[in-house]
Amino acid sequence: MVDILAARIQEVYTKWESRTEVPRNLDKSNTSRLSLGGLRRAGQQMQRRRFQTKEQARKVREASLFKIKETEPIAAQIPRTTAFFYYCCSSCTPSSRDSLVSKVSVQHQSHGNNILQVNSGTSLLRKICSHIFHVYKFKKYDYARVTQAVLNDERLIEAIKLTAAENACSNGTTVEEEISKAESRAKEVLLKMQSNISDTILKIVFWIFYKLLPCFIQSAVIQPSQIQMLQKANDTGLPLIFIPLHRSHLDYIMTTFFLLSHNIRSPLVAAGDNLRIPFFGWLLSGLGAFFIKRRIDPVQGRKDSLYRATLHTYVMESLRAGHNIEFFIEGGRTRTGKPCMPKGGILSVIVDAYMDGTIEDALLVPMSINYERLVDGNFVREQLGQPKRMESFGCAIRAMWTTLMGNYGILKMDICQPFSLREMLKSFQVQQARLNPTINGQVSTPKPLKYSMSSSSLFGTDVVKEEDRQLVESIARHVVYDGSQSTPIMSTNIVAFLLLYKFRDGCTLDTLVEALDSMRQELEWAKRDVSFCGESIDVINHALDILGPGLVKQQRQEITEAANGQIKSKFTTAIRPVSILPNVIEMSYYANTMVLHYVLESVVVAGIYAALKSEINDPKAIAENEVNVFQDVVVEKALEVCDILKYEFIFCKPCQDLGHVIIDTLGTLCSTGIITLKEEAYLDEELWSRRYARTFDDSSDEEYSNTYRTRKIQYKLSLSPEHSSRMEYLHTLLRPLIDTYTFSAFSLRKLVGRSLSERDLVNEILGEIKTNIDRGTVNYGESLCVDPIKNSLKVFEKWNVLECYPQENVKILYLKEEYDDEVATNRIFERVAAYKWTRNVD
Structure with a gap:
């Protein structure tokens, strides 16, 4: 009985084998005349082959897993289409958010x-x-x-x-x-x-x-x-x-x-x-x-x-x-x-x-x-x-x-x-x-x-x-x-932004392509409307053609390299923005669309720099790689930057709390590795004593908990070259504006003991900035702009530093009594200039 079953199993297996074209050396006419011993030997051979195949598959799988774990992940390809749609606010208008829009049409x-x-x-x-x-x-x-x-x-x-x-x-x-x-x-x-x-x-x-x-x-x-x-x-x-x-x-x-x-x-x-x-x-x-x-x-x-x-x-x-x-x-x-x-x-x-x-x-x-x-x-x-x-x-x-x-x-x-x-x-x-x-x-x-x-x-x-x-x-x-959040990002916006803030001294076409690929991926993840498609090199060439030679210079260069004892030469395209007046002002117009996307990160970095002036360039701290900052300090400094630039940007929706938005931005910087969240380390007795002391506080538990948590969260700053370079790049985005506001604050001393019309004061500030650009003490020609100067004067009015009165359709400005001296105006200057400082630059 056993022999009959074995023979039947081997017969079925042989038929399956013939369908998979494994027994290539068997003749179909002789298959039916195989003896029972031959069938057994054929089955044993097939089992050995299957075992060897499984072993080979296992080794390939283990090698693949090792390769996946040990190599850098491959960046996802940029999608050819962009599913962008800007919905109304879910907090202020939840009913409107569910109306008029077909979900299917948006997704496709x-x-x-x-x-x-x-x-x-x-x-x-x-x-x-x-x-x-x-x-x-x-x-x-x-x-x-x-x-x-x-x-x-x-x-x-x-x-x-x-x-x-x-x-x-x-x-x-x-x-x-x-x-x-x-x-x-x-x-x-x-x-x-x-x-x-x-x-x-x-x-x-x-x-x-x-x-x-x-x-x-x-x-x-x-x-x-x-x-x-x-x-x-x-x-x-x-x-x-x-x-x-x-x-x-x-x-x-x-x-x-x-x-x-x-x-x-x-x-x-x-x-x-x-x-x-x-x-x-x-x-x-x-x-x-x-x-x-x-x-x-x-x-x-x-x-x-x-x-x-x-x-x-x-x-x-x-x-x-x-x-x-x-x-x-x-x-x-x-x-x-x-x-x-x-x-x-x-x-x-x-x-x-x-x-x-x-x-x-x-x-x-x-x-x-x-x-x-x-x-x-x-x-x-x-x-x-x-x-x-x-x-x-x-x-x-x-x-x-x-x-x-x-x-x-x-x-x-x-x-x-x-x-x-x-x-x-x-x-x-x-x-x-x-x-x-x-x-x-x-x-x-x-x-x-x-x-x-x-x-x-x-x-x-x-x-x-x-x-x-x-x-x-x-x-x-x-x-x-x-x-502003729904504004389409055009090819000229992103190319002008990269050239002005990342490659101001010029770069090769290959470098610009890599940077554009990376930034496109960031914008896709942020769900912004990237209004161009195609290969990055084609996008760049199209944008350069639109911007024209007055804003961007292109030059064919020959580069020699030594390889295997031989000197090889290749040609590449060098691209450089025309960063002189007045061209740079027009260039910044196109770049500012992209600045809006990164402005909160730039504000937080400016706050971190201002909070860590003494520590960030300390050789001992750098050697130990131990530069820490509390969350409440960064939030306070970032809120002050927002207060200075309140007429330049709307940082969040009116229904949002700006402090919470800044904390969320700190989380974004944590995800990039620029800062790392440090966990609190307190003894159990200390935590118990704090909880016990809280019972005597009249404030609510929730309010106390939120305040305490905000005050004690600490971050560690990464000083690696990669992260330092990213911070410098983010801080550079606000530097032209900070420079403008700094010189506006410096020029307040011209009003000590007298008054000036708004037009005359603006011209005084323009002249001061132009002089410092010629001297090389101001690195950004786009700082020479009337609109930010007028906005800075509005800020000083809001701070009750300046007062104005109309005279024959002319706005006359003068200092309030408590600020009508050089010591007081210098305090305003130092308050603004604190955010001009950056690492290893100034």
């Missing part, structure tokens, strides 16, 4: 669609006239005029009466005469201000744009998921408030162009009245622009109530009529490449429209448009202190001709998820009630947001409650922060 999106390309169709006529057919199919909207509704509004009528009464008292005329004059002026202001948006003009102009834009722009890109999201928002029937960050005059044209091409209602766009020039002003008005005076109050210190009321009423009535609104919350275009601090004027009107019941809600849409090369040229003249050139018909024609002859690469538009104004207001009211639980001894509770007709006009102009002012400011800062 590509780099985006080029809106300059249209589907031409199959017929010959459609191919020839593709743009005409495409524009003809645009959805037609009724853009209602609100002129008469504005003139009949109670708010404007009341402003006319108040203005007439004031003028009658000052001019000695009758109130009736002044009312007639005020009514005439209000109507004149409105006619100059209002938009004359026309569906016909929109279609004609955008047919022309379809022909002209490809002459100087390679593509205009937007994500398909963002298009679908806005179409859903448009279908809600609520007013859409588009709030882009402002880089170029092309911003509002491209926004309207994109919306109209996807059948979304075009907005009324707030524009400066400097653009109301012959022909082009009429054209912009037909495209939806309404014009606002750059200086609302002609006499500083005296408010033009009539103009403000007209503007306020026009915006309110436009919202009531169902118009969408677009405005630039920064006011003007950024001159540095960083977002400007928000101005709450028009936003306060929109908030007021909701709070008095004009609209039931509105959807706020933060946006950001970025360009590989700025169409407007550059702002170098203005940053060097020269006055801005006013727009004119001739300037516009010359600018258009220059633009059409240029190559400006790609522009990318990113649209954040819209959020409900009503939800955001309620969220901030709850936060205010939580932060201020009692007011005048009474419990503070959120008030209902809708109430009777508001008497305020523009933000900060009339009697506005402080809590309402804070609400508007918080929303404005949130919008700017969201827009």
Whole structure:
């Protein structure tokens, strides 16, 4: 029986073996005549082969595991597509976060669609006239005029009466005469201000744009998921408030162009009245622009109530009529490449429209448009202190001709998820009630947001409650922060950043490719919108071509190397930024988009340097590799850096605690190895005594625990060359700004015992920085910029060091009494200069 079973098993095994082509030497005709002993021998041979195969597989597996453990991990390849979408805040607007967005479309999106390309169709006529057919199919909207509704509004009528009464008292005329004059002026202001948006003009102009834009722009890109999201928002029937960050005059044209091409209602766009020039002003008005005076109050210190009321009423009535609104919350275009601090004027009107019941809600849409090369040229003249050139018909024609002859690469538009104004207001009211639980001894509770007709006009102009002012400011800062975080990173941004802050003295093309690969991976992990694809060497060559030889120099060099007793030569490309004035200022404009991504790490490193001035260059500490710092010290120093640079960056959302964000950034530095968390080492008796002492403390356990934990956490600083180099690189990002602020603080002594106009003081500071650049004591030419100087003066005003008063439309600055001496001004200088110091440099 055993023999029969063995024979049957061997027969089955032999058939399986024949299917796997192992018995290659067996003849099929002789297989059936094999004896039982032959079958047994064949089975034994197969078992030995299987055992040997298993042994070989085990050895290969062990060798592979050893290789995996002992070798460096291979970096993951950079994905060819970027799944980027910026959601609204989960803390402030959780309901809005779950609306309007299709999760599937977000997950499967590509780099985006080029809106300059249209589907031409199959017929010959459609191919020839593709743009005409495409524009003809645009959805037609009724853009209602609100002129008469504005003139009949109670708010404007009341402003006319108040203005007439004031003028009658000052001019000695009758109130009736002044009312007639005020009514005439209000109507004149409105006619100059209002938009004359026309569906016909929109279609004609955008047919022309379809022909002209490809002459100087390679593509205009937007994500398909963002298009679908806005179409859903448009279908809600609520007013859409588009709030882009402002880089170029092309911003509002491209926004309207994109919306109209996807059948979304075009907005009324707030524009400066400097653009109301012959022909082009009429054209912009037909495209939806309404014009606002750059200086609302002609006499500083005296408010033009009539103009403000007209503007306020026009915006309110436009919202009531169902118009969408677009405005630039920064006011003007950024001159540095960083977002400007928000101005709450028009936003306060929109908030007021909701709070008095004009609209039931509105959807706020933060946006950001970025360009590989700025169409407007550059702002170098203005940053060097020269006055801005006013727009004119001739300037516009010359600018258009220059633009059409240029190559400006790609522009990318990113649209954040819209959020409900009503939800955001309620969220901030709850936060205010939580932060201020009692007011005048009474419990503070959120008030209902809708109430009777508001008497305020523009933000900060009339009697506005402080809590309402804070609400508007918080929303404005949130919008700017969201827009900056969603800003597309173009190829020119990342290449300019690397050359300016990592390879300022030049590098080879191969080195730049390696650095770009590494930074692309960092940005992908951080979920930033990297708006370019392809091989890094191609990205670099494209960016260098866009930036041009005026900003980056390329040189072919021959390098000789000795190998195996032979001298070999090879050619490489050396790349160096033009780091002299004024070119470096333009270069820094493109690099500043990337500075925003690393600014918190740079702030923390500056805080670490300031806290460890004496220890970090101590030879004994370096030899022992033992340089430690407490968390609370770093957080305190980093918060002071943020206070100095408060008008340069918005470091976090208004709903976040900046101290906690800095602690999270310390965790990021821990992950890179720059610092290492040291565990607390206390005896059990000491811990017991601390817990026992805590029972006598009136503060809550949670509050005490948090404070104690923050105070006692300690970090060890790594002094290895790799980590030291990374810290120097991070600290370099803020050095140009710190240098500017340092010389502004140094120049305060020029105000001791006297006063100066803001323009004269700015010129004094510019001259001081220029002198030190020529001497070589300032290493960064981009420190010579007007905008950071003006921001530094705002900081000194906020610190109550400076005071100002208007005199004939000129801002006069002087030192407060307690700072009106050289000792006091020197303390301010030392406070700022403490963060200029760095390791083994100064």
